Amino acid sequence: MPAPRKIALDAMGGDHGPKVIIPGAAISLERHPTLEFILCGDEQEISQQLKDHPALKEKSTILHTEKQISMTDKPSQAMRRGKGSSMWLAIDAVRQGEADVVVSAGNTGALMALAILILRPISEIDRPAMAALWPTIKAECIVLDVGANIHSDARQLADFALLGGAMARALFHIERPTVGLLNIGVEEIKGVEQVKQAHAWLKDTEGLPLDYRGFVEGDQIGQGVVDVVVVEGFAGNIALKTAEGTAKQISTYLKDAMLRTWTSRIGAFLAQGGFRILKQKMDPRRVNGGTFLGVNGIAIKSHGGTDKLGFASAVDLGYEMAQSGLLERLDKDLGEFHHKISQIAAQ
Amino acid sequence: MPAPRKIALDAMGGDHGPKVIIPGAAISLERHPTLEFILCGDEQEISQQLKDHPALKEKSTILHTEKQISMTDKPSQAMRRGKGSSMWLAIDAVRQGEADVVVSAGNTGALMALAILILRPISEIDRPAMAALWPTIKAECIVLDVGANIHSDARQLADFALLGGAMARALFHIERPTVGLLNIGVEEIKGVEQVKQAHAWLKDTEGLPLDYRGFVEGDQIGQGVVDVVVVEGFAGNIALKTAEGTAKQISTYLKDAMLRTWTSRIGAFLAQGGFRILKQKMDPRRVNGGTFLGVNGIAIKSHGGTDKLGFASAVDLGYEMAQSGLLERLDKDLGEFHHKISQIAAQ
Numbered sequence: 001m002p003a004p005r006k007i008a009l010d011a012m013g014g015d016h017g018p019k020v021i022i023p024g025a026a027i028s029l030e031r032h033p034t035l036e037f038i039l040c041g042d043e044q045e046i047s048q049q050l051k052d053h054p055a056l057k058e059k060s061t062i063l064h065t066e067k068q069i070s071m072t073d074k075p076s077q078a079m080r081r082g083k084g085s086s087m088w089l090a091i092d093a094v095r096q097g098e099a100d101v102v103v104s105a106g107n108t109g110a111l112m113a114l115a116i117l118i119l120r121p122i123s124e125i126d127r128p129a130m131a132a133l134w135p136t137i138k139a140e141c142i143v144l145d146v147g148a149n150i151h152s153d154a155r156q157l158a159d160f161a162l163l164g165g166a167m168a169r170a171l172f173h174i175e176r177p178t179v180g181l182l183n184i185g186v187e188e189i190k191g192v193e194q195v196k197q198a199h200a201w202l203k204d205t206e207g208l209p210l211d212y213r214g215f216v217e218g219d220q221i222g223q224g225v226v227d228v229v230v231v232e233g234f235a236g237n238i239a240l241k242t243a244e245g246t247a248k249q250i251s252t253y254l255k256d257a258m259l260r261t262w263t264s265r266i267g268a269f270l271a272q273g274g275f276r277i278l279k280q281k282m283d284p285r286r287v288n289g290g291t292f293l294g295v296n297g298i299a300i301k302s303h304g305g306t307d308k309l310g311f312a313s314a315v316d317l318g319y320e321m322a323q324s325g326l327l328e329r330l331d332k333d334l335g336e337f338h339h340k341i342s343q344i345a346a347q
Numbered sequence: 348m349p350a351p352r353k354i355a356l357d358a359m360g361g362d363h364g365p366k367v368i369i370p371g372a373a374i375s376l377e378r379h380p381t382l383e384f385i386l387c388g389d390e391q392e393i394s395q396q397l398k399d400h401p402a403l404k405e406k407s408t409i410l411h412t413e414k415q416i417s418m419t420d421k422p423s424q425a426m427r428r429g430k431g432s433s434m435w436l437a438i439d440a441v442r443q444g445e446a447d448v449v450v451s452a453g454n455t456g457a458l459m460a461l462a463i464l465i466l467r468p469i470s471e472i473d474r475p476a477m478a479a480l481w482p483t484i485k486a487e488c489i490v491l492d493v494g495a496n497i498h499s500d501a502r503q504l505a506d507f508a509l510l511g512g513a514m515a516r517a518l519f520h521i522e523r524p525t526v527g528l529l530n531i532g533v534e535e536i537k538g539v540e541q542v543k544q545a546h547a548w549l550k551d552t553e554g555l556p557l558d559y560r561g562f563v564e565g566d567q568i569g570q571g572v573v574d575v576v577v578v579e580g581f582a583g584n585i586a587l588k589t590a591e592g593t594a595k596q597i598s599t600y601l602k603d604a605m606l607r608t609w610t611s612r613i614g615a616f617l618a619q620g621g622f623r624i625l626k627q628k629m630d631p632r633r634v635n636g637g638t639f640l641g642v643n644g645i646a647i648k649s650h651g652g653t654d655k656l657g658f659a660s661a662v663d664l665g666y667e668m669a670q671s672g673l674l675e676r677l678d679k680d681l682g683e684f685h686h687k688i689s690q691i692a693a694q
């Protein structure tokens with residue numbers, strides 16, 4: 001039986017606060033009965049929601065605060081004025097070792113800023129990254145960075161490969177995950193020197209805890225050619241949003257096309273089992289949750305507007321990550337990698 | 348009746364050369380009977396193909412050369428050794444005023460390098476850009492840059508807005524096209540200063556020949572919220588490829604889902620009219636052709652692996668662009684814009 005895992009939740013985060021967070025946590029608890037929770041936020045509102053979820057109530061401690069960070073607060077405001085807020089308390093529970101992981105549907109910028117401030121980057125990392133789970137025709141892959149940084153340098157990109165590799169090992173249970181660097185196909189173009197340098201380091205370093213496969217292009221992500229795709233955060237965020245937008249666009253096309261004629265309406269009715277499978281495959285709630293990697297602790301970001309099923313997925317992700325012992329190994333792996341890079345540079 | 352328009356074709360370009368280029372041109376000629384062509388490449392191979400297309404033969408001149416640029420040549424190789432090749436001759440026909448536009452399915456990097464070398468950037472532009480047509484739920488929009496440059500500065504991004512605006516005016520026949528700047532949602536992140544500066548210029552400059560609508564995010568492109576989306580080339584190329592990959596991925600899901608059960612198979616059969624419409628909507632051949640903007644002439648890049656229908660779309664695009672008188676106006680509009688920006692800076 002797996003050891004009990006404690007997850008700290010920012011119960012006030014997201015567009016709907018405890019109304020979504022508590023039922024979401026309850027769903028995840030059904031799937032992982034050893035879970036325990038620290039619920040940070042307004043005690044009255046939380047208790048109100050817990051009435052409908054006695055099993056969750058049983059496994060939860062409430063950390064009361066009336067303070068919360070709004071979805072529109074800037075990261076700098078969160079850092080100056082966020083102390084004691086529900087998000088702060090949830091992150092701090094991880095710092096104190098009370099919880100293994102923190103999950104919040106709150107303000108992304110604030111979560112990243114506070115996670116860095118409270119948990120601190122692990123010693124070998126100067127820029128933590130946000131990683132997303134990306135559905136592929138095979139299963140899922142991990143894409144990072146999807147917006148924590150802009151224009152990363154070669155060393156940061158190479159570090160993301162190791163961070164993503166560690167996450168893939170934790171989630172997909174593969175000892176040496178395959179990793180690709182996202183690049184564009186045009187030859188000899190100026191400005192991607194950092195991508196080329198990261199490529200050279202990952203290619204030439206022996207004994208890495210991953211299987212580096214070289215460059216991949218945007219259309220290969222969804223084909224599942226690698227377990228981990230590394231990219232700087234501006235392009236990564238745009239790629240993620242563009243894929244979401246394209247999926248939505250095609251759903252619209254599909255609906256319109258099926259309503260055109262009576263035969264296609266009847267056909268769509270008969271084929272509804274197939275459409276249901278398609279809908280499940282494309283359901284963004286299945287892979288809800290960005291993972292903030294590279295700090296001393298694991299912070300999961302759920303979409304702010306998600307429902308209880310989506311939030312449950314984010315808690316599930318937190319559970320998987322907490323199970324993995326990812327952090328213990330990461331610092332050592334990164335240290336060895338940086339040592340080898342410096343040896344290559346010295347040659 | 349529209350004036351006759353002459354298009355120079357790199358008949359040897361692409362994965363299949365004249366076997367696709369000539370039949371593709373013939374299809375476009377049926378749609379635009381006033382078109383005339385300059386066919387650059389191996390006379391024997393071209394004549395062989397023209398046998399099946401007497402109407403095209405009638406409207407074509409052949410510029411013979413045995414030299415051609417391969418799909419694997421680097422841009423620097425193309426610049427050093429490309430003189431007299433089929434691509435070079437086609438571009439040079441535009442420089443000489445013999446043709447209004449050049450269309451090539453050849454090597455992208457070589458086409459951009461030679462277009463800059465032979466046609467020269469228009470006086471107010473220091474970085475030409477590659478623009479793509481992007482299908483939206485409303486119709487189409489233009490996205491640029493999709494890979495001609497990396498990490499553009501503020502002035503270049505602002506210029507792309509005017510280049511894209513001119514193209515939208517030509518293709519969509521809208522006097523003041525709406526324009527958005529692609530950005531990521533995270534607040535206060537460092538590294539997007541150039542995007543913010545371009546935003547300020549576009550917002551504060553009065554009398555621009557476009558309707559600037561501010562920032563857009565990746566998921567809004569396919570919703571058709573603006574006519575023109577401006578982004579630096581690395582992220583733009585990745586976004587374009589990611590959207591293509593996502594569309595392919597969803598087709599795979601859809602096929603698999605429809606084959607699952609007998610009822611869904613029957614349903615899919617009855618709904619085949621609907622699926623056909625969907626397929627047409629998603630057909631990348633409909634919007635085949637990147638447009639290289641900002642040089643003294645119009646250069647259209649077709650996908651290298653396209654078929655005759657796809658190549659015909661690229662020629663159609665060249666026809667529309669040639670009709671528009673886009674270049675005459677662009678230099679004046681850019682000059683006025685730069686003058687106004689310098690006035691803002693001086694305030």
